[in-house]
Structure formats: structure tokens, C-alpha cells
Amino acid sequence: MRQVRLTAAAAAALLVLTAGACSSGGAGGDGGATTIKIAYQKFGNFTQADELFRDVKAEYEDANPDVTIELVPIEASQNDYFTKLALMNRSPSTAPDLMYEDTFMIKSDVEAGYLLPLDEHLAGWDEWDQFVEGAKAAGLGDDGKTYGVPMGTDTRGLWFNTEVLAKAGLPADWAPTSWDDVLEAARAIKAADPEVIPLNVYSGKPMGEASTMQGFEMLLYGTDDRLYDEDSGKWVVGSQGFRDALGFIETIYSEGLAPTPQQALDPNLGSVVSGEWLPQGRLGIALDGSWMPGSWLEGGEAPWPEWSEVMGTAAMPTQDGGEPGAVSMSGGWTLAIGAGTQDPDVAFDVLTHALDKENALRFAVENSQIAVREDVAAEPEYLEANPTTKFFSDLVEVTHFRPATSDYAQVSNAIQVAMEAVMTGQQSVEEAAAAYDAAVVDIVGEQNTVEG
Amino acid sequence: MARDATLAPAAPAPAAPALAAPGGRRLRATTTAVLALIGVCFLLPLGWILLASFDARGTLVVRLPQEWSLQNFAEVLTPELAWRPLWNSFLLSAGTGLLTVVAAVLAAYPLSRYQSRLNKPFLYTVLFGTCLPITAMMVPVYSLFVRLGQLDSLAGTIAFMAATSLPMAIWMTKNFMDSVPVSLEEAAWTDGATAMTALRRVVLPLMRPGVAVVFIFVFVQAWGNFFVPFVLLLSPEKQPAAVSIFAFFGSYGTVAYGQLAAYSLAYSVPALALYVLVSRLTGSSFALAGAVKG
């Protein structure tokens, strides 16, 4: 650690000397010799990253007067965030030094040359041992080097409003064991009160990766099929599971068990679900993420003190209750360093500060993340932060990860297109699945696909 | 693009002379009724912005507020949310307007004053440029800006917006300049003044209202532009109001309708005010409207 600081100081000093000679590429700070630009998402109910980085900026600049931290909060829905971040990364003049990067984008962005390998820096960081292995793996590029330091991980499951379910005659410890159970519950809710939206499963392009992961993959990975065959390294096309998962989407939208397509295609749906529908009892069941309480906690964007009494959780069942009975998906976000950063050492130093134990604990608690540092996971504050922590942490046992390939981001888009075509009734399940297969062949090449 | 070229006053439509005829009264009543109906269709969406912005509990429906309030304005007119983006809009629009006017006046002078084989091809090319759907081509523009290292640069964005409004501005300026009699400059030339001096001392003062019209028209166009800064300006502190209001719409638009309307109103007022100004200018000094021949 001390060594890194020293190097950083030396680098900063060097920059002071050269700053006069060549004008620095970054936006000139207020007398700061080094400017570190941090890009992250700030949208709707998700303000935790913004709060964290604001404090990191203040603390770090206090301790290092020669460093200026420039915050670039990108106000965009998740899909638009990836677009904006890529647009920034594409040009050296705008590429950030540090960025809040979704794990599924890492491999693709590594291939694009946007990210800096961190292995050398990590070797000198004594806290790196605290990070759990599974989370570390999410930051790897195809070349086996680490490009992102995890900020937290998550799992997904069913959230339900017990008051809404009670009206439909469903118990507070509702625990579906198959897709049919879920559908039956949704139908019962609709029958009990047609005004209530029975079930929300994110679908379609506006919700972006949330549709693919919280929606589609939570279904697909509960069938016998997968998106990608890890052993052969090929993408699965034409599988029954894929059609069944699309069929589930078609069922809930055509039967009116889901939000209206217009509601579902609102890119702001995530905030609406957590901030309005669930607290107001307008939605019965939500297939959603472990981070939900983040906006309900005191200090969140939609505080809801009663949430822990009203909301229940259940694992998402597999299609027919087959082994292991439940399914979950895990993703997570990392901090990554831009390949073009003028000052890798300072950038890494800021990174270690932003993800030190104190800040990691804070982010895990405020954003209801599953901790990726062992020392944080052991903290009583983390464990007591919210009563669902244990439930979602335990889902790690049945969780799946998205295919770790650089093509994933594009395949994910094809999934969203297929979902939207089905939910809006533009295409039948068969047609949408066929269009998806064609799109995948286009993206990865015929030789990299396998019939499911 | 060409849309904005028409930022000239609505020609006060002269009343048809034949109203005294029998049946004219009934015709007039029908006409008025149809006009009123069309007017209502145009009014409803506009009315929403106006009324919802003063409504403490604004919804998507146009209605008289049950509770009039300035709360929405107080909530959105904060430095970070509105003032800085509005200031950026001003910088962007004023920069674009200035650059365009300077380039257009300079270019219009030789085109207006000298006969040359160059004039016609140049004017045709400019006219052609007026029509190209450049704003629909923001994808290659983005790539070009990456290559030029001008992404997220206010100066680069201003230069691009100036270039896209330049063809129309050159046409307008040249027409204004054509209407300044060349005889006035002849005195200056005999005194040995250069062309540029004549332009500055004689021509420009005479076409000041024309230049103002061109400037305002480019300014308003830049003020309202969303797509160009949306693609070319990335950091939040550089973004103009058009982009920041869109982010607001995405983040809170589906909940805070009143605030959205209030922000929209505050952002629109300068454009509307400048339009009124330009109508006055053209109305009194230049009978632009009468020149529509097509």
C-alpha cells in the first residue's frame, strides 16, 4: 500500500513538472496536478453510487491536495448508461479514468481496448485477499487478467407483497415450486383484485440487461437448457428451454398477469416497481433483485419503513420443480480503470480508497448488495442491515452466472428483442425464437453455435 | 434545418375582400367555428405544459390546478438541475449564432457584390447542403468527432451546429445584403477603402436588423436542438437544457409531471421571446414574409 502511495506521489510530482510543458488531456482541475475522472450511473432510485463517489471525492481530495477527482454521473437508464459509457470510452479525450462497470461488459470492453489490466497493481494491494474468489472471477478478461475490482454481487428471486397475496388467499410464506405455481398465484391475485398487477417480469428493450437477466435468464436457467454451453464454448440455439421461457413471457402478457406492455416498456419501470407499485400494494409479485431494499431503507430514494413486514421473499422455482428446485442469477458491478488513463497509479489508489473496507461496507448496506469482501461480510452492521440479506446470500448456492464471453452483450440485446416481440404480440414464440437463433448466428458465427 | 429558416413573421393574412357578399356572414361563422376547433386541438397539448407546471399535483391530463403553486418551479430551478444546463444552452446557442453570423456575413459579401462563375455553383452547393438530413446522420458525425478528438467539446459542437445552420444563414444574409444598394459603397471605394472596410462601415450598419434576424434564428435553432448535443456532449456539466431535461424526463418524468412541465416552460420561454423579437424586427424593417415565392 505504502509503495503504491509513493509511486502515486512520484507520478503526481512528475506530472506537476511536465504539466507546464504539455497541456494535460483531462479537464484542467482547480490547480490539481492530476485529474481522475470517475464515470458512473445515477438514475431514478439508484443514487447510492453517486453518494459514495461524492464522499470519496471529498475525502480523497482532502488527503491528496494535488489530485482532483472529477465526477461524471451519467443520468441514464441502464441500457443508455452502457451506450453513454461506450461512447465516452471510444474517444481518448473523453474516456474516464475510473468507471462503474457491469461485470458482463468487462470481456467485451477488454477486447475493445478500453480497460487497463490491474494485476500488477493488485499484487501490491494487501486487501485484495479479502475479496472472495467467485467475485474476483467476474472481473477477468478473456486473457485471464483482472480488469475490474468487484463492488458487490447480487442474486435474484421473487418479492411479493404479503398483503396483496393475502387477499388472494395465498400464505405469507408463499413458496412456489414450479412455474405453474407462480402463474396460478398470479391468476388468483388477478381474480381477487383486477386492479392489481399480479406479476412483474422485466421484458423488452427499454429495460435492457434487467430484462435479459432478471426476466429471461431467471426463466431459462430454470429449464434444462442454457444460453451457452460452457464445455464446448458454443452458444445454444433452437432449444426447448428458450421457447418455454419465451412462452412464459407470452402467457403472462397475453393473460394480463403482467403490467400493460406500455407500462412494461417504460425504461423507468425499475424505479416505479420499487418506489410506487410494491409500497402502494399495486403489484403482487416481482421477479427482481436482492438490492431492492436499497431504495426502501432510511436514506434511500423511496423510504418505506414497513417494507420488512409487508414484503415476503421466495426463491424462483425451476420450471417443473426439478433439481435443485430453485434458480437464481448473479451479476454485479466493478470498478475498472480506463486503458488510456494518464495516471494508472493514482487511479488505482483512488479505486482502493473507494473500495476499502469502510466504503465497501457502506455500499453493500446502502445498496443492499451481497458483500464481496470477507471482512465486510463478517461485519454485524452488514448482517443486520436488512432481514433479507441471509435469504439472498443463501441463493448463491443455486445461482448461475451469465456466459462470460465478449459476445454476451450483443446476444443479450437479441434476447430483449425476442422478448419484446413476444410480449407485444408482434411475433409468436416460434417466430421470435427463430429470429433469435438467426441473430445469434450473425453475432457469433454459425461454427460457434450448437443446437439445443 | 430548413424548418428554422422560416423563422419569420406570420404574414398577417389580409381579410378576404369578398365578405360583404350575401352568405358571407354564414361563411364567416362556419370558418370561425372550424378555426376555433383547430385552435383547441393545438391548445390542449400546450395547455398541459402551462397548467401542469403551476399544479401542485400535476398529472398528464390538462386541467385547472386545484391548488395553484410555484412549488414545481422552486423544485426544478436549482443550479444543478436547471441553471447550469440553461447557461450551457446559452453558451452553445450564442456561440453557434456568432460563429454562423460572422462566417455568413463574410461569405455573403463576395457572393452579393461580385459577379463570378464561382457564385452559382457555390450557391447551389450551399442550397444542397441546406436540404441534407445532417441531423439524422448523427452516427457518422459521432464517429468523425471521435476521430477529430472533438467529442464532448463545446467548441467542436458549436462548430458543427454552426456548419449545419450556415447554408441557410448564407442564403438569408445574401438576400439581406442584396437589398442594400451597392451605390452606397461606391463612395467608400472612391475614398480608397478596402472591401472589408466598406462591409464593416457601410453595409453592416444598414443591414443590422437582418443580421439580428439571422443571429436569432440560428440561436433559437441551437437552443432547441436536442439530438446533436445528446450525441456529442457527454459530461453532465457540459450538457444543455435540452439534454438535461430529457435525463430528468427519464429519471423522474413518469412521476413528477408538474416539475417536468415547469422545467419545460422555463426552457421554452427564451425561444418564444426571441421569436416575438424576430417577428418585430422583420415586421418593421424587412418585409420578409412577402418574399415567399417559392
Add this chain to the structure above:
Amino acid sequence: MATTLAPAPAGARGSAPEPGHRPRARRTAVRYLPLVPAVVLLGVFMLGPVVWSFYGSFTNAALTGRNALAPSFVGLQNYQELLADPEFPKSLWLTVLFVLASAVVGQNVLGLTLAMLLRSGAPAVRTVVSTLVVVAWVLPEIVASFALYAFFHDAGTLNALLGAVGIEGPTWLYETPMLAVILANVWRGTAFSMLVYSAAVAEVPPELTEAARMDGATARQRLVWVILPTIRRSVSTNLMLTTLQTLSVFTLIYVMTGGGPGTDSSTLPILAYQEAFKFAQVGYGTAIATVMLLIGAVFSVVYIRSLRPEVD
């Protein structure tokens, strides 16, 4: 106004000044020096994107993945994919529909109607209505888009009005997205046609219409047989300009429907944006932009030819 497109009579252009005795070519060069800033700006920022558009459409440039690092030349591949992609003909058709319905028919017919009605309505109503129409057009496009989004939203004004008379309106933005954006564009852009036609109609010599009226022609006959032929040049200019403006409409559709649901309102500008930026296929999106550019160029040439007698 649109008028400024047609150059004024060349009367002012006259005897060229003779500031010196330099050789002719050099004198011409010096005289045209003031064109340089404009030429540079146009060259870099108008011609630049056009050239780049053609070039970029032959590459597989991307926003992420290996093609972002090292885009390569792929020849006509993007265009071949474009032709094979069912989204492209659909988007092309939606664009044509959008332009025809909202500009060629909607804005022009309503604009002409307004221009005619404004000649004879009650003065107060005339002023108010023409002001409203113009305000809709002067508003920043993003604000106009919000206003129309609110109007057509299923919890918006239109359905509230329909509800008041007992009709349950559809979810316009979702069930009939094209209808919604077409009506929106008529709302937004009619002022332009109204202004052009008002000015043109005002120039029709009153004797002509009067004579026709004396001959017993009805109002409609006067419009069709007297007024329209007289203002036909304004009509053709206006058709062309509104077409070109409508071709590049992005914000209105992007805000109201985002091109959806699915791709049901994705006109070419929206499709290009989505392919290039949302799906990170910059090369492919550039090919779509190039197609739009070519369509625009064809219209421009036709338009300029129609103006030609006046420029010459």
C-alpha cells in the same frame, strides 16, 4: 421564410468595385477570401460527416468488443445485411408512411386549410389560432415532444376527453404508435406550411378570385382552379421542404415511443441510432445513415431543379 431559399433578384449585384490593379485571377482570389471561414466550416463539418458516412458504412466499426479496437473494411457487407434484415424494409416503409402522412398530406393540407380559413375568420380567433399554431412550432422540439407524449399517453388528455364522452380510448402510444407520432408531427410542423401558404395566398391577385366568383365559382372551385395553380410553386417548394424536415425527425419519435413497441415506430433515424449506439454496431448504423443521406440528396436535387429558373 422559405422564401429566403429563393435568391432575391440580382438587381443589387452590380458594377464590381475596382480597388486595385492586381492581375485578374489574383484579384478574384482576394475578393473571395472572405468565403474561407464558411468553406472551412462547411468542408469539415458538413462534407466531413458525409464523406465519413460513406467510408464508415464499409467498415464493421463497433462501440465495444474487438471491432471497436480495430475496425476493418468489410466492403458491402453492411448493405447486404441491411437488405437481408427484415427490420430495414419495415423501417423504410414506416419512414415513407411517416413522411407521406404527416408532411405531404397532414402538414400541407392543414397548413393550406388554415391559410385559407385565416383569411376570413373572426379577427380575434384568427390571431389566437395562428399564434397557437406558431407556438407549437417555435417550442423546443423536446418540449413539444413532452407535450404530445402527455397528450397521447393512456393517462393523458386525449383519453381523458374521450373518457368524458364515454369512450375508452386505446393506449395510443402503444397500440397505434405511428398514428400518434404522425398526428404529433402534424401538430408540431403545420405552422411552417401555414406561414408559407398564408404569404403565397396573400399574393394571389384579388381580381383573379373575384372574377372567378363573378363567374359563379364556388369557394372550392376557386381554390382548385384559381388559387392552387397560382401558388403552385409555393406548393412544390413547401412539399419538398416539409418532406426533408420530416425525414430527419428524431426527437419527437424518440421521446414519444422510443421507436417501439418493438420496432413499430422505428423510422430510419431511430433505427440508425439504435443499431449504432444501443446495439453498438456503428458500421451498420452508419450504413443506414448513408441510405438516408442518399434519399435526402435525391430530394435536394429535385428541389433545386425546381428552383432553378429563379436562381439563374
